[in-house]
Amino acid sequence: MSQSKLESLKTxxxxxxxxxxxxxxxxxxxxxxxxxxVVVFIDACFVFLLINILSGAYRLKDIPLRFRVTVAICAYxxxxxIILYPKVSHYGWMAHMVRxxxxxFAIHCLSLxxxxxxxxxxxxxxxxxAVCWQSVAYYFFNMPYGTYSNPHYLSSFAMMVLPIIAYSxxxxxxxxxxxxxxxxxxxxxxxxxxxxxxxVLGITAGTLFVLFFLTKGRRKWVGLLMLCTLLTGLxxxxxxxxxxxxxxxxxxLPQEERVTIWSDTWNLLKENSITTxxxxxxxxxxxxxxxxxxxxxxxxxxxxxxFHGLEILYDSGVIAVFLVFSGIAxxxxxxIKGAKHADNxxxxxxxxxxxxxxxxxxxHTGLVFPFYSKYAHYSLAFILGTLLSILENPNDRMVxxxxx
Numbered sequence: 001m002s003q004s005k006l007e008s009l010k011t012x013x014x015x016x017x018x019x020x021x022x023x024x025x026x027x028x029x030x031x032x033x034x035x036x037x038v039v040v041f042i043d044a045c046f047v048f049l050l051i052n053i054l055s056g057a058y059r060l061k062d063i064p065l066r067f068r069v070t071v072a073i074c075a076y077x078x079x080x081x082i083i084l085y086p087k088v089s090h091y092g093w094m095a096h097m098v099r100x101x102x103x104x105f106a107i108h109c110l111s112l113x114x115x116x117x118x119x120x121x122x123x124x125x126x127x128x129x130a131v132c133w134q135s136v137a138y139y140f141f142n143m144p145y146g147t148y149s150n151p152h153y154l155s156s157f158a159m160m161v162l163p164i165i166a167y168s169x170x171x172x173x174x175x176x177x178x179x180x181x182x183x184x185x186x187x188x189x190x191x192x193x194x195x196x197x198x199x200v201l202g203i204t205a206g207t208l209f210v211l212f213f214l215t216k217g218r219r220k221w222v223g224l225l226m227l228c229t230l231l232t233g234l235x236x237x238x239x240x241x242x243x244x245x246x247x248x249x250x251x252x253l254p255q256e257e258r259v260t261i262w263s264d265t266w267n268l269l270k271e272n273s274i275t276t277x278x279x280x281x282x283x284x285x286x287x288x289x290x291x292x293x294x295x296x297x298x299x300x301x302x303x304x305x306x307f308h309g310l311e312i313l314y315d316s317g318v319i320a321v322f323l324v325f326s327g328i329a330x331x332x333x334x335x336i337k338g339a340k341h342a343d344n345x346x347x348x349x350x351x352x353x354x355x356x357x358x359x360x361x362x363x364h365t366g367l368v369f370p371f372y373s374k375y376a377h378y379s380l381a382f383i384l385g386t387l388l389s390i391l392e393n394p395n396d397r398m399v400x401x402x403x404x
Contacts, residue, residue, distance in 0.1 A: 014057040016113040018048040019106050024126050026103065030378055031157045032130040034147040038378065042099045045106040058109045064392045066334070067108060070384070073323045074101060077316055081283040090284025093372035100377040100384075107385030111393075124168045127161050128183045134158070135186045138193075145194065152368040153375060155196030158187050159203045159360050160379055163353035171346050193240040197249060198367040199360075200242070204231065206359035210352045214339050258306045258367065264294050265305040269314055280317035283372055304370035311371045328362065331387070338391045347390060354387045 025041035052058035074097050081089040134146040134154060146154040165187060169180040191199060204227075211223045235243045249256065268289065272281075281289070287303035294302075305311045312321050332355070339351040361383055369376045 010055050010057075013048070013051045014055050016110055016119075019045065019052075019110045019113075020119060020122070022048060023103065023106060023110070024123070026378075027382065028126060028130055031161075032133040032147065034153070039099070042102055046102045049102065049106050049109055052109055058112070063105075063108075064388075066331075066388055066392070067105065069327065070104065070388070071101060073327050074098075076323060077283065077320055080279050080316065080320070084279055085282030085285065088285050088288070089282045090287070090372065093284050093370070096372060096374040096377045099374075100381040103378070103381035104385040104388070107382070108389045108392075111389040124172070124180075127164055127168070128180070130157070131161060131165070131183050131187050131190075134190060138190060146190070151194045151196045152199070152364075155191060155194050155199035156364060156369075156375060156379060158191040158194070159199040159364055160357055160383070162187050162191070162203060163206070163356040163360075166356075167350055167353040170349050189240075192234060192242055195241075195245060196364070196368070197245055198364045202360035202363035203356070205363055206356035209359055210339075210356050214336065214352055214355070261302055261306050262310060264290070265307075265310045265314060268293070269310070276317065278317050278319060280313070280315045280320060283315050286311060286314050287370075304373075306367055308366040308371045315372075331384075332358070334391055335387060350390055351387070354383060354390070357383050358387060 022041050022044040026038050026045065029035055029037040029041060049058065053060060077097070078094055081094070134157065137143040137146045138154075145151050146157075148154045162184065165180055165184045169177055169184070172180065191203065207227055208224075211220055211227065215223060234240070235246075238244055253259065265286075268286075269277075286305065290302055290305075305314065309321060309325070312324055335351055335355050335358070339348055339355065342348045342351060361379055365376045365379065
C-alpha cells in the first residue's frame with residue numbers, strides 16, 4: 001500500500017466522527033433506551049481510541065497528569081482486590097470501572113481534535129432527544145420510571161443532564177435557544193415527580209454551591225431568587241408530592257432504611273482485622289456477606305451500604321477511601337479554581353455546570369447506587385471526562401467554537 005493511501009486510511013480511522021458516534025451511542029443507549037447496546041458502543045470507543053494511540057494521533061506520553069492519577073487510583077482498587085481476594089471479587093463490577101476509563105479517555109482524545117459548530121449542536125440535540133424520549137415513555141406510555149425499572153435510574157439521568165441543558169441555553173445564540181427552556185421544564189418535571197429524594201437534594205445542593213461560591217453580582221442574586229422561588233412553589237403546592245416525601249423523611253429519619261443499613265455496616269466493619277481495615281474485604285463482597293447476617297428490609301435483598309464511604313471502606317479499605325476521596329476533593333478544588341480563572345466566558349459556564357453535575361452525582365449516587373455499579377460509573381464517565389478535558393485547556397475550541 002502506498003504512503004498516500006496509508007495516510008488517507010489513518011485520517012479516516014482517526015477521524016473525530018467515530019468517537020462522536022461511539023460516545024453518543026453509549027449515552028443514548030444507556031440513558032434513553034436502557035438497553036445492553038451501551039457495552040457495544042463503549043467497546044467501539046475502545047477500538048477507535050486504540051487506533052488513535054497506535055497511529056500516534058493520541059500519544060500516551062502526552063496524557064495529562066490528572067488522567068494518569070485517575071488510572072492509578074482505579075488500578076490500586078483492582079490490584080488489591082484481585083491479589084488478596086481473587087475468588088470473591090466481583091469482576092463484573094470491576095469491568096464497569098474499566099469501561100468508565102475508556103469513555104473518559106475517549107472524551108479527552110475527542111477534545112484534542114478539530115471541532116465543528118454542528119457537532120456542538122448535535123450533542124445538545126442528542127441530550128434533548130433523550131429527555132424527550134424519557135418524557136414520551138413517562139407521559140404517553142404511562143411508564144412510571146421511563147424506560148427504567150427503578151425511579152433512581154431515571155432521576156439520575158434527569159439530574160445529570162439538567163446542568164448541561166442550562167449550559168446549552170446560556171451559550172446558544174438565536175431564537176432556538178429558548179427551546180432548551182422547554183426541554184429543561186420537561187426534565188425538571190420528571191425530576192420532581194419521580195420519587196427520588198436524593199436526586200432533588202443533589203441538584204439543589206450543587207446549584208446552591210455554584211451560586212453561592214462561584215457566581216458574583218446580579219447573576220448570583222437573580223439565580224438564588226429563581227431557585228428559592230421554584231423550590232418554595234413546589235413545596236407549597238406539594239407538586240409531585242415533593243413536600244410530603246420530605247416531611248415523611250424527617251418524621252421517620254431515625255428509622256429510615258439507610259440509617260439502619262449504615263448502623264449494620266458499621267457493625268460489620270468492627271469485625272475487621274487489621275488487614276481488612278487497610279485493604280478491605282474485596283470488591284463486591286458486601287453483597288454476599290450482609291444478606292447472610294442481617295434480615296433484609298422490605299422490598300428485597302440489600303447488596304450495598306447506600307453510602308459510598310462505607311462501601312469503599314468495607315470492600316477496599318482505608319487506603320482506598322483516602323485515595324478516592326482525595327481524588328474527588330482535588331478535582332473539586334481544581335474545578336473551582338478553573339471556574340474562577342478561565343479567561344473565556346463559555347469555559348467558565350461549562351465548568352460551573354459540570355461542578356453542579358459532579359456534586360449532584362456525589363450526593364445522589366452516593367446514597368442510592370453501589371459505588372462499583374454501572375449506574376454510578378457510566379454517569380461519572382461523562383462528567384469526569386468532560387470536566388478533566390476542559391480543565392486541562394479552559395479555552396479549548398470544543399467549548400468556544402462559534403457559528404461559522
